[in-house]
Amino acid sequence: MTEITSLSLFELIKNIKEKKISSNxxxxxxxxxxEKSKKLNAYVTENFENCLKLSKEFxxxxxFDLKLPGIPIAVKDLFCTNEVRTTAGSNILNNFVPSYExxxxxxxxxxxxxxxxxxxxxxxxxxxxxxxxxxxxxxxxIAKDLVPGGSSGGSSSALAANLTPVTIGTDTGGSIxxxxxxxxxxxxxxxxxxxxxxxxxxxxxxxxxxxxxxxxVKDSSILLEVISSFDKKDSTSIDFKRNNYSSELTRNIKGIxxxxxxxxxxDGMPEEIENLWKKGIEYAKDCGAEIIDISxxxxxxxxxxxxxxxPAEASSxxxxxxxxxxxLRSSGESLIDMxxxxxxxxxxxxxxxxxxxxxYVLSSGYYDAYYLKAQKVRQLIxxxxxxxxxxxxxxxxxxxxxxAFKIGEKSNDPVSMxxxxxxxxxxxxxxxxxxxxxxxxxxxxxxxxxxIIGKPFDEQTVLNIAYxxxxxxxxxxxxxxxxxx
Amino acid sequence: xxxxxxxxxxxxxxxxxxxxxxxxxxxxVTSNSKLFSSSSTKFGAEPNTQVSLVDAAFPxxxxxxxxxxxxxxxxxxxxxxxxxxxxSVFDRKNYFYADLPQGYQISQYKYxxxxxxxxxxxxxxxxxxVGIERLHLEQDAGKSIHDVDPSNTLVDLNRSGVAxxxxxxxxxxxxxxxxxxxxxxxxxxxxxxxxxxxxxxxGSLRADVNxxxxxxxxxxxxxxxxxxxxxxxxFMQMAIIYxxxxxxxxxxxxxxxxxxxxxxxTKKNETRxxxxxxxxxxxxxxxxxxxxxxxxxxxxxxxLKSEIPELPDDKKKRFIDEFKISPYxxxxxVSDIDTAKYFEEVVAxxxxxxxxxxxxxxxTGELFAVLNDKNIEIAQSPISAKNLAKLINLxxxxxxxxxIAKTIFELMLDGxxxxxxxxxxxxxxxxxxxxxxxxxxxxxxxxNREKAIEYKQGKEKLFGFFVGQAMKASGGKANPxxxxxxxxxxx
Numbered sequence: 001m002t003e004i005t006s007l008s009l010f011e012l013i014k015n016i017k018e019k020k021i022s023s024n025x026x027x028x029x030x031x032x033x034x035e036k037s038k039k040l041n042a043y044v045t046e047n048f049e050n051c052l053k054l055s056k057e058f059x060x061x062x063x064f065d066l067k068l069p070g071i072p073i074a075v076k077d078l079f080c081t082n083e084v085r086t087t088a089g090s091n092i093l094n095n096f097v098p099s100y101e102x103x104x105x106x107x108x109x110x111x112x113x114x115x116x117x118x119x120x121x122x123x124x125x126x127x128x129x130x131x132x133x134x135x136x137x138x139x140x141x142i143a144k145d146l147v148p149g150g151s152s153g154g155s156s157s158a159l160a161a162n163l164t165p166v167t168i169g170t171d172t173g174g175s176i177x178x179x180x181x182x183x184x185x186x187x188x189x190x191x192x193x194x195x196x197x198x199x200x201x202x203x204x205x206x207x208x209x210x211x212x213x214x215x216x217v218k219d220s221s222i223l224l225e226v227i228s229s230f231d232k233k234d235s236t237s238i239d240f241k242r243n244n245y246s247s248e249l250t251r252n253i254k255g256i257x258x259x260x261x262x263x264x265x266x267d268g269m270p271e272e273i274e275n276l277w278k279k280g281i282e283y284a285k286d287c288g289a290e291i292i293d294i295s296x297x298x299x300x301x302x303x304x305x306x307x308x309x310x311p312a313e314a315s316s317x318x319x320x321x322x323x324x325x326x327x328l329r330s331s332g333e334s335l336i337d338m339x340x341x342x343x344x345x346x347x348x349x350x351x352x353x354x355x356x357x358x359x360y361v362l363s364s365g366y367y368d369a370y371y372l373k374a375q376k377v378r379q380l381i382x383x384x385x386x387x388x389x390x391x392x393x394x395x396x397x398x399x400x401x402x403x404a405f406k407i408g409e410k411s412n413d414p415v416s417m418x419x420x421x422x423x424x425x426x427x428x429x430x431x432x433x434x435x436x437x438x439x440x441x442x443x444x445x446x447x448x449x450x451x452i453i454g455k456p457f458d459e460q461t462v463l464n465i466a467y468x469x470x471x472x473x474x475x476x477x478x479x480x481x482x483x484x485x
Numbered sequence: 486x487x488x489x490x491x492x493x494x495x496x497x498x499x500x501x502x503x504x505x506x507x508x509x510x511x512x513x514v515t516s517n518s519k520l521f522s523s524s525s526t527k528f529g530a531e532p533n534t535q536v537s538l539v540d541a542a543f544p545x546x547x548x549x550x551x552x553x554x555x556x557x558x559x560x561x562x563x564x565x566x567x568x569x570x571x572x573s574v575f576d577r578k579n580y581f582y583a584d585l586p587q588g589y590q591i592s593q594y595k596y597x598x599x600x601x602x603x604x605x606x607x608x609x610x611x612x613x614x615v616g617i618e619r620l621h622l623e624q625d626a627g628k629s630i631h632d633v634d635p636s637n638t639l640v641d642l643n644r645s646g647v648a649x650x651x652x653x654x655x656x657x658x659x660x661x662x663x664x665x666x667x668x669x670x671x672x673x674x675x676x677x678x679x680x681x682x683x684x685x686x687x688g689s690l691r692a693d694v695n696x697x698x699x700x701x702x703x704x705x706x707x708x709x710x711x712x713x714x715x716x717x718x719x720f721m722q723m724a725i726i727y728x729x730x731x732x733x734x735x736x737x738x739x740x741x742x743x744x745x746x747x748x749x750x751t752k753k754n755e756t757r758x759x760x761x762x763x764x765x766x767x768x769x770x771x772x773x774x775x776x777x778x779x780x781x782x783x784x785x786x787x788x789l790k791s792e793i794p795e796l797p798d799d800k801k802k803r804f805i806d807e808f809k810i811s812p813y814x815x816x817x818x819v820s821d822i823d824t825a826k827y828f829e830e831v832v833a834x835x836x837x838x839x840x841x842x843x844x845x846x847x848x849t850g851e852l853f854a855v856l857n858d859k860n861i862e863i864a865q866s867p868i869s870a871k872n873l874a875k876l877i878n879l880x881x882x883x884x885x886x887x888x889i890a891k892t893i894f895e896l897m898l899d900g901x902x903x904x905x906x907x908x909x910x911x912x913x914x915x916x917x918x919x920x921x922x923x924x925x926x927x928x929x930x931x932x933n934r935e936k937a938i939e940y941k942q943g944k945e946k947l948f949g950f951f952v953g954q955a956m957k958a959s960g961g962k963a964n965p966x967x968x969x970x971x972x973x974x975x976x
Contacts, residue, residue, distance in 0.1 A: 080544060080545045086544070088544070093544065096544070098543070098544070098545075099538075100538060100543070102545060197545070197547060198545065198546075198547055199545040199546075200545050201544045201545050202544070202545060202775075204774070205774035205775050206774035232549065233547060233549060234547050234549075235547065235548065235549050235550065235775060235776050235777055236774075236775065236776075236777060312771060313774050315579075315769075316577050316579050316588070316589055316769070316771070318588075319579060319581065319587065319588020319589060320542040320544070320586060320587050320588050322581060322583075322588060324583050324586070324640065325541055325542065325543075325586055326543065335582075335583055335638070339581055359769065362579070362769035362770075362771055363767055363769060364767050364769070367769075367771070371771060
């Protein structure tokens, strides 16, 4: 039998239901491998002992009707977990232990999932390489000193290294899809309003969305089914009829129309990305899809728009970390002094940069020129997609403009770092579902991903196209387990 | 130097100034739970016992609008004869303070739930209409307590997130008296609607007061100063008088007035600069992305309209038409919903042979005096409307005299006793038997022959003497009208 940790979620569930493996055996395998993988720095907080205990409890009283029966799962450290430290990758929440559970993680535990640990991420999910985390860089299991992407970098690393069978991340501008692309894994950002934001440390409220990350498309469909739910505790949660994504998953996409947006052919895009995209188009055709050229004319404005809207919301969302109620408090001479010291010591450079950008664009005299204009452009970007969807069912693009880069390579150049999000950001601005699937490698053998963008609430079509193409692409990471040596 | 009772003008060096006042009233919405959380809003609880994770702004916590508070705001809007907006937006007002856990207050900035309306004031010189600019919903902040611990500020978040309605008037008010009438009228309307209890001691009603002055007759507005967070009508009036005079003095000295925010020091009776326009906060308002725009259908508004009770202006009109009382009397009776209720109950219990004049006089006279004396509200009146109606009927049907009624009224205070029982037990029934009274009067005339002769010779003042003797002889129970008639006949 293959090693337990390299099995897919689907296979694990099957084995557990057929009583071929126990929950405790699975938990032990992932805990053991995680223990041996500390070099990756994927975990911020381990929950190993508790996970082993709970897996035994599951085995003593199993319930195989659950969707994730006794499956250990590590999650991004942006989800608040009851009585388990939640840091959001920040010093300011270094000591924060919530007394409540996020809806998304609660949904997972309700279906039999067991918390394995909290995974590293960029501070407050602000970053594309996991280098802004207070808890240090995360290694990409693909190669030494390679970033795992971000902000869900601990998630992508742990997943690709088989430290967790599946995981969940959050995606504000590409934070699930880009790390998935960098690690040869699958990452899905659902439609805005699909997964509750309750209990997720907020970055940019109008863009944040939780989603599954997995080794294959089927696993993402299983996990999406669990985490997607209407939640009255989140006013932006949407009450729509959710599919049984995993049982309705099909590779039959004959006649589906897939759009290719010409504006995504950006200047300076490496040839290997261009080639990957071309190959992707051929795969889609092979799957029976009809390829249609489309235009999304406002694409070039997406990145600047995003870097106004997201910091604006963040500057306000992060105001609550003031040292008064919880988290880090530095001592000060006065209230203002305490604020300044707490926030200076508590936040890292990138977070401070975005708070300042956000504060600036909302300031009186600049609001109309930046924030208001950005909101208008955001509407235009949405309209681009609306119009495109009159002609096509989904859109195919590269996930990122490059493969994973070296740790430190871009950390002093924020703008070049921001360019990482160029293909993923429009999807968040328009609130659409998007998935990244591994589709090939670059000259260094680093994985590259393709993105499939769908209509609002049409995760099923996105998953079906991905599922179908995945079979044709037949990509597999070639892990050397270098970090264990 | 006022021409009319409520006019307020300031004279300096032959210049006559008028005062322009606009109010931003913060009225706490009557609701069991907060605007965006289910925490209790009960006043007077131990500090930090009514605080949810949302109120304390824990990471990942999200606001969810309390529909009841929205209904209350709409009802208030209807009471102010205002436009209810089908779409309104919640914004974040960003600033740092220890008792503001989110680092922003959720308020409504560009698109409030209620638009323009108006309020009618009953002033001695007639009615005055005051325009309402808008009404919006917002969260209250917590409370910083600086005087408990010598080296620390303590924060109580019980109030954090409580729903407030900010009601902004147009700059239509011209005097401290009008401000008094305006606040009382607003309070009255909201108490009729049950949307704000108007309790100023508990902070349910506070106001920011905008004051400017100009030469009377001018149509330009002067530079205004905003006096923050004044929590009683008396202080508002004192602050306005101080501030208006301060501004007039500056103008007369040729000094320009700075647009600034000021505080009213109640101990020193003066306003003090808090911050100038240059130091004004940049609140960086933007729509709260955690909340969708509030969309209200006309059906929803119509439903609420149908639930609106009769409001003071309509009630006053009806009292005048139906009960034939004076506008002045009606104004007094409708100003407080509980007084109006009491009055209507008295009227109902009086039955067919009701006497409005007596009812009004007894309520606004004797009863009000007792309430004032005991410092209680009419809802806690020691005499029920039912028993007051009985007392009035006893006067009306001649069973007792008005004078005896006052004695009975005093006795009723001790446990809301039925006046009928008092009359019977104490034998206070009025003597209205003409034969008995004639005999009594015959005896008095007989005993005072000389005075009777003097009266007949023209000393008419002596009539009162005979009435007094007759009343005395009857132990105060003689029907005064009959006494008069019989005396006139016999003398």
